[in-house]
Structures are given as structure tokens and as C-alpha cells.
Amino acid sequence: MKWGIYYGERLHSESSIFAGQLIEEGAIGWVIQVIGIGPHRANPKHRPDWFFDLKYYGGILCDIGSHQIEQFLHFTGAKGAKVLHSKIGNYHFKQYPKFQDFGDATLVADNGATFYFRVDWFTTDGLDTWGDGQVFILGTEGYIEVRKYIDIARDSRDDHLYLVNHQGEKHYQLSGKVGCPFFGEFILDCLNGTENAMAQEHAFRAAELCIEAQEKAVWIEMAESSFAF
Numbered sequence: 001m002k003w004g005i006y007y008g009e010r011l012h013s014e015s016s017i018f019a020g021q022l023i024e025e026g027a028i029g030w031v032i033q034v035i036g037i038g039p040h041r042a043n044p045k046h047r048p049d050w051f052f053d054l055k056y057y058g059g060i061l062c063d064i065g066s067h068q069i070e071q072f073l074h075f076t077g078a079k080g081a082k083v084l085h086s087k088i089g090n091y092h093f094k095q096y097p098k099f100q101d102f103g104d105a106t107l108v109a110d111n112g113a114t115f116y117f118r119v120d121w122f123t124t125d126g127l128d129t130w131g132d133g134q135v136f137i138l139g140t141e142g143y144i145e146v147r148k149y150i151d152i153a154r155d156s157r158d159d160h161l162y163l164v165n166h167q168g169e170k171h172y173q174l175s176g177k178v179g180c181p182f183f184g185e186f187i188l189d190c191l192n193g194t195e196n197a198m199a200q201e202h203a204f205r206a207a208e209l210c211i212e213a214q215e216k217a218v219w220i221e222m223a224e225s226s227f228a229f
Helices: 014-024 065-076 182-192 200-216
Strands: 031-039 081-089 102-109 114-120 134-139 142-147 160-165 168-173 218-220
Touching: 014 065, 014 134, 014 142, 014 160, 031 065, 065 081, 065 102, 065 114, 065 134, 065 200, 081 200, 102 200
Parallel strands: 031 114, 081 218
Antiparallel strands: 031 134, 081 102, 102 114, 134 142, 142 160, 160 168
8 A cells, every 4th residue: 555645835836846856966966954934825714614623734833834844855865854843823813722823843854954944824915826935945056946836026927946056046937847747656656566756754754743843842922012013
């Protein structure tokens, strides 16, 4: 039996897939740090009741944080990592006391690469898409910035990637140009007993780490007086 998780923020993002290809080609040398940002639009009036109940959605670090941790393991080539610190909170949606609208965490991989990510439900209505998902990948020979869903105030198309290395600066608009090979590869893995799409160990470890980050998370709150202007 083959078990997989649809980590869509990497597997269904052509810019993220291309970033992985660049890393494999050595375009930025060894990856030493990843920063992931995963904002989402809450749309509370259009959400079912279970969306706000911790026992059903699992917590923000288990939910949208899982995508962040998976891409970290993938981009760094790590087999595992240690959760150093994590935080969660409910800053705004007080009418839903079991909801978490903010979370972040810091991890270090077994190969020494480091990671910080932030996830939240604060995408404003003024943004043309549901979230300005980004990832910043620092290597020993350059860096990559991925803007997965929009290049704000410039280009509303998704899948923008910026590459800076010894050869110069490059911008790629990748929508419809790379494809999403995971789905076909996963079907073939199920049929042939291979692990080309995603190793089972990788899928399980990413899931395990997001649960660990959630369980270790410190609850944070901001006093209402802090919002006074």
C-alpha cells in the first residue's frame, strides 16, 4: 500500500517545482536556509463549523503549516529535522475561541539547514488572490525567491520566481510552463512499487514534524490595548 499527502503548496505550484529543479542543478549551491510564508484568507462566513474547531482541523501548524515543513525538507534534501520553537495564537477571531489565526516555527534539519515559517489567516480583501504565499531559499552560491500566487502590484499571474547567483539576476513567470509531475508519478509509484513522486519516509516525516510543532507550540496573546493608535 502506498500512502501520500497532497502538499499542494509545493506539488501544485510550478514555481516551487522549478525552484526544486534549480536546486538539483546546483544553481544556488548548497541550501542553508529556507523561509516560508503562508498567509490565507479566512472567509469565516463561508466556512463550515468544523473549520473553527481544533479537534477537527488539527491546529494551524498541522493544517497549513504542514505544507511549509514539507517544502523545507524537500528543498534542503533533509531526511528529518528538529523543532526548536513554535508559537500559535488567536489575535483576531475571538468569536471562535478554538481557532488559531497565527502560527510560526523554527526548525533545524539533520543536515544543518535552518528554517523559519509563518502561517496565518490574515489575507486582506484587497489582495487579488487568497494568499501571497512566498518562499525564500538561501544557498551558498545564490538565492531564490518564489512568489507562488501573485507578484503584488505588478503581475496578478501566479508562479513567479526570482533567481540571483554568480551569473546574474533572473525573473521567471512559470504559469503553464513547468507542469505538476507529482500526480502521474504517484500513480506509477502505486502501480510499480517505486518511490519517484515522494518517498514514504518523507511524507511521514513531514507529517510527524508538523504534529510535533503543533504540540510544542506556545500560546501567545496580545492585549487589546496594544492595538490602540
